Amino acid sequence: MGDLINIFIKSAFIENLALAYFLGMCSYLAVSKTVKTAFGLGLAVIFVLGITMPINWVINTWLLGENGIFQTDLTFLRFILFIAVIASMVQLVEMVVEKYSPALYNSLGIFLPLITVNCAILGGSLFMVSKEYNFAESVAFGLGGGFGWFLAIVAIAAIREKIKYSDVPPAMRGLGMAFLLTGLMGMAFMGLMGIDPAAF
Amino acid sequence: MADTTIVQPKEAAIKFGKKERKLITDPLDDNNPITVQVLGICSALAVTTGMKNALVMAVAVIFVLVFSNVITSLLRKQIPKQVRMIVQLVIIAALVTIVELTLKAIAFDSYKQLSVFIGLIITNCIIMGRLEAFAMANKPWESALDGLGNGFGYGIILIIVAFFREFFGKGELMGAKIIGGTSDYLLDTSSIAWLGWYENNNLMVLFPSAMFVIAVLIWAHRAWNPKLVDVS
Amino acid sequence: MQNNNSVIGFILALTFVVALILALLQNGLKPIHDKNEALYSKKATLAAVADHIDGDFNKINNDQIQDIFDSQIKQMVLNSEGSVVESAELESLGVKGGMAENLDLTREQKKKPEDRLLPLYVYTKSDGSKYYIVYTRGKGLWDEIWGNIALEEDLKTLAGVSFDHKAETPGLGAEIKDNKEFKAQFIGKKIYDDNGNYTSVYVRKGGAKDPVHEVDGISGATITADGVTEMLQRGLKAYEPYLKTIKS
Numbered sequence: 001m002g003d004l005i006n007i008f009i010k011s012a013f014i015e016n017l018a019l020a021y022f023l024g025m026c027s028y029l030a031v032s033k034t035v036k037t038a039f040g041l042g043l044a045v046i047f048v049l050g051i052t053m054p055i056n057w058v059i060n061t062w063l064l065g066e067n068g069i070f071q072t073d074l075t076f077l078r079f080i081l082f083i084a085v086i087a088s089m090v091q092l093v094e095m096v097v098e099k100y101s102p103a104l105y106n107s108l109g110i111f112l113p114l115i116t117v118n119c120a121i122l123g124g125s126l127f128m129v130s131k132e133y134n135f136a137e138s139v140a141f142g143l144g145g146g147f148g149w150f151l152a153i154v155a156i157a158a159i160r161e162k163i164k165y166s167d168v169p170p171a172m173r174g175l176g177m178a179f180l181l182t183g184l185m186g187m188a189f190m191g192l193m194g195i196d197p198a199a200f
Numbered sequence: 201m202a203d204t205t206i207v208q209p210k211e212a213a214i215k216f217g218k219k220e221r222k223l224i225t226d227p228l229d230d231n232n233p234i235t236v237q238v239l240g241i242c243s244a245l246a247v248t249t250g251m252k253n254a255l256v257m258a259v260a261v262i263f264v265l266v267f268s269n270v271i272t273s274l275l276r277k278q279i280p281k282q283v284r285m286i287v288q289l290v291i292i293a294a295l296v297t298i299v300e301l302t303l304k305a306i307a308f309d310s311y312k313q314l315s316v317f318i319g320l321i322i323t324n325c326i327i328m329g330r331l332e333a334f335a336m337a338n339k340p341w342e343s344a345l346d347g348l349g350n351g352f353g354y355g356i357i358l359i360i361v362a363f364f365r366e367f368f369g370k371g372e373l374m375g376a377k378i379i380g381g382t383s384d385y386l387l388d389t390s391s392i393a394w395l396g397w398y399e400n401n402n403l404m405v406l407f408p409s410a411m412f413v414i415a416v417l418i419w420a421h422r423a424w425n426p427k428l429v430d431v432s
Numbered sequence: 433m434q435n436n437n438s439v440i441g442f443i444l445a446l447t448f449v450v451a452l453i454l455a456l457l458q459n460g461l462k463p464i465h466d467k468n469e470a471l472y473s474k475k476a477t478l479a480a481v482a483d484h485i486d487g488d489f490n491k492i493n494n495d496q497i498q499d500i501f502d503s504q505i506k507q508m509v510l511n512s513e514g515s516v517v518e519s520a521e522l523e524s525l526g527v528k529g530g531m532a533e534n535l536d537l538t539r540e541q542k543k544k545p546e547d548r549l550l551p552l553y554v555y556t557k558s559d560g561s562k563y564y565i566v567y568t569r570g571k572g573l574w575d576e577i578w579g580n581i582a583l584e585e586d587l588k589t590l591a592g593v594s595f596d597h598k599a600e601t602p603g604l605g606a607e608i609k610d611n612k613e614f615k616a617q618f619i620g621k622k623i624y625d626d627n628g629n630y631t632s633v634y635v636r637k638g639g640a641k642d643p644v645h646e647v648d649g650i651s652g653a654t655i656t657a658d659g660v661t662e663m664l665q666r667g668l669k670a671y672e673p674y675l676k677t678i679k680s
Contacts (some may be wrong), residue, residue, distance in 0.1 A: 015574070020406055025241035076301060076458040079319055080450065087286050115293040116285065116412040119242040119323040126316045130598075131575065171422035175238060176415050183411030190406065193573070193601070249602055280439040288448060294450045297455060305461045308468040371604070402652075407604030 003181050004140040007133070011144035016121045018152035019182070019189040028153050029178050036148050038157035039062030040104050041111055044093060047142065049114055051123055052089050053142030056082050056125040059133055083116075090116045117137030120149050156181055206427055219426035223345040227353030234357040235418045239325040244358055245410040246317050251374045255355075256310045260303070260318065262296045264352030265327055267348035272335040279336075288331050289322070296321045314359065362411045369404030468540060468580070475503055477553055479594030480565050480582035483558050483619070488578065506554040507532035512546045514673025522549075537578070541569045550667040554581065555582070563591050564675070568667020573655040577598040577623050579663065581618075590633065595660065605656030617647035623668055631666040 017023045024045070031041045059081050061067075064074045094112050098105045105112070115121060124145045128138045159181055168177055224272070247257045268291050272279075279287050300318045302312040311318070319328070330350055335343040363391045364374055372382040379387040380400055389395040403409050471494050478497060482489035485500065509532045510515045519530025528534040532551035540548045553565040562585050569578040575598035582591040593615050595608040607614055621633045622644050631645045635657040640646035649657040 020407065022245040022411070023242050025245070026239055028242065047420075072218045076297055076454050079297050079300075079322055080290055080454075082295050083289045083322055084286060087289055096263070105255055113285065115287070116327075117323045118330045119320050122319055126319050130316060130392075147397065154645065169419070171419050172415070175235075176418040176422070179411050179418060181416035183408040183415065184334055186408035186411060277440065280442055282439055283443060287443070290446060294454060297454050301454075301457050301461050301465075304468065305464040308472060312472070322633060402603050406601070 001068060004136055007137055007140040008144035008147075011141050012151070013149035013189070013194045014190055014195055015145075016148040016152060016187065017124060017145045018149045019143070019186045020193075021123065022182075023123040024118045024149055025116050025182075027111055027114055028048060028149075028156070029175065029182075031108075032153050032157040032160055032178070037107055037111075038153045039150075040108050040151050041115075042107070042146075043113055044097070044112060045149050047144030048089055048121055049142040049146035049149075050139065052082075052086050052121060053125060053128055053138045054135060054169055055085050055176075056087070057084065057128060057133070057138040058117065060129055078129070082122060086118045086121050086125075095139065113140075120145070120198045152185070156185065211342045217386050220345050223342060224349035224352065226244050227346075227349040228260060228356060229353075230427065231356065232353045232421070233281070233326045233350050234331075235352060235421045236412070237326075237329070239329050240354050241414075243320055244354075244361060244414065245319050245407060247314060248358055248362040248365050248410055248413075249369070249405055250366045250372070251359060253310060253313055254358040255308065256303070257317070257321075261321055261354055262322060262324070262348065263299060263352045264292060264321055265330065265354075266344050267295055267337040268292050268327055268346035269330060270340050270345040272331050273340040273343035278334050282306030283394065284336075288328065292327055292331075293322050319341060329362055340348075342363045356416075358419065360417065361410055364413050365404045365409060368398070369409070371400045442506075445603045456609075470533065471497055474498070476594050477565055477567075477580045477594055478555075478617065480580040480592045481518075481555050481557075481563050482594070483592055484561075484563060484582075486553070486558055494581070500555075501533070504556050506556075508548045508552045508554070509535060510671070510674045511550055512548055512550070512670060512673070514671075514675075514677060516645075516674075517549060517639075518674060531618075537567065538576075541576070544585045546664075548670070552674070563584060566668065566671050568662025568670070570659050570667070572597050572600045572608075572659045573605050575657065577659050577663065579667075581664070581668065584596055587679055588622050590623070592619045593618045597656070600656055602644060602655075604650070604653040607650045607653060608649070608656060611650070614647075620622070621645060621647065632652060632668055633661075635661045654657070 003198055010018070015021070018025070019027055027041065032038045060078065062069060062073075064070075064078055064081070068074075090113060091116075094105075097108075097112065124142060134142055158180070160178060163177060163181075170181075172180070203222065227233055231237065234241065234244055243261075245255055247253045268288075271291055272288060275287075296319065299321070300311070303314075331345060334346045338346070338353060363373070365375075367378065371378055377385040378428060379385055379395070379398065380389060389398045440582065444668075447660060475492070476495050478485060478492075479489070479498060485492070488498075493642060509515055509527070509530075511521055522530035527536075527549075532553065535549060535551050537551070540550075551567050552616050555561065555563045564583045564585075564587065566583065567578065569576060569580065571577065577595065577597040577600065579593055579595040581593050583589065584591045595615065597609060600608070601605045604611075616634060616638075623632050625631050625645070634640075634646045635649050636646045637649040637654050637657065639648050
């Protein structure tokens, strides 16, 4: 259990998908104009990551691997299957959100289906494969990674809301500032590198 | 009496007129995928530590962009609406798999260095974005050109960022050692007196620096092209 | 709105075509992939003796690497007790051709140290001198790291090293692989002291204190450097049983 908590903390803070690997930048920059939308998108990302990780793990190990049910190396189908799983899960999340929280559904708009092409989701699954996690570890990694991404997008949305009233040079306004801020946040998070949660 | 029906010359399917040229030049400036449309950022950050990797990534993205645009355009009337997104993704994923298998065979070193980020071409928003915005509603030749243009726009930014990061971070360009502290380098700072103070900036090799370089690029781009100020 | 059948039909057709194309490509390219993979690790092994290869190692091509392996390298697989494992036994364990180059090193690492099989490459230079290239694997900051260490004929002086890693940070931990100066430090270091005690080589943060048994660390990469120290300490010792039999 301690191992799993380590992985959760590592993927949320030390190997933050958004601020250490800069994954999911497109929606990160586009949806972070207000904290409200950032919050909603972040939650959706946690959910999608938490679900697709284990499913992709099962597919990768039991279907595609040499020890899986087909007994041959089918890893070249990995990309297609992973993205298909992600697309289906996002479709599911979309339907659930539309039914239970129409307000959130409307405020997220196009960005809900865009979670499908959020590099953080596919990237998370690909990292899980390259780190060779087992099932429980992938769940921890998925939830932790999602949580970290959520923190990152809410943080930068908060900063951007405040900066809107500052005197920024016209050419830097909006997007340029967002990049600069993200870079600085990335540098800050680098300070966390090397922390071994197991030591606590 | 001679038959006076005038036969209209059929419009050539493949032409390269002003409209077509615009498809290529627009994304280089006004509609640059990275600095204006804010698409395709993820890979731009991770692979720009060296110009060689940036080039390989740019070529890979151009390949996938052009071919997925063309294939989607050819199939645009057949793709059922309900599964539109999944079909597009499958096409993209298949092309990216082809790229990965090819790289693994002909450029193994680049394959090893790019690793996870080759797969992430699938989620490169530029590709999905262009399929939805252009290929689904246009003919194959135009779609190919649109893919080419956006691919170039993406590639140019990638190469510029990689240039700065590689040169100032490692003192190298395309792997050739230009400036540094040992005799391997063309400009050896330990032996040339007036360069003794110069040290390669290691920060440029780390991820956040890519963000800074792009921020400056956006600043420069918008200062030069005032139409773009606060477009997002 | 098309009816469900045509949607399903389309999806099935698309899936079939895509799977077929990819399967054909994968099958066709697999031999090349495997060859590339094998040459990549061979190059890493040779990198440990880069200074002793005829010609410029940086410009070496794949055919030359294979040539050197065929004509100048003797491969052996050892067990933890120091005996050579015969190729017949290796084949029965699943190692293709019974050759060291086909050992699955990731799998070996997962075994208990006493059960591990170790590869050993003996490189004979054109002037007849021999170099013993050993392999060790450990943990860096983020994930695994590994290295090929070349020992001179006296079996205590290092002739060269090459390191690699799975996920270290470029510019920091990854310097163990990319930084030539870091690796060059190891040349000439000794792993035993004058009394014959095992010392290995220590990567010291802040600068080496002992010029014979230590090297300078990498700033910002302490944990990776510690990983290198650890894997050298443990990994070189694992070959001791066999190396002792050669010395005598």
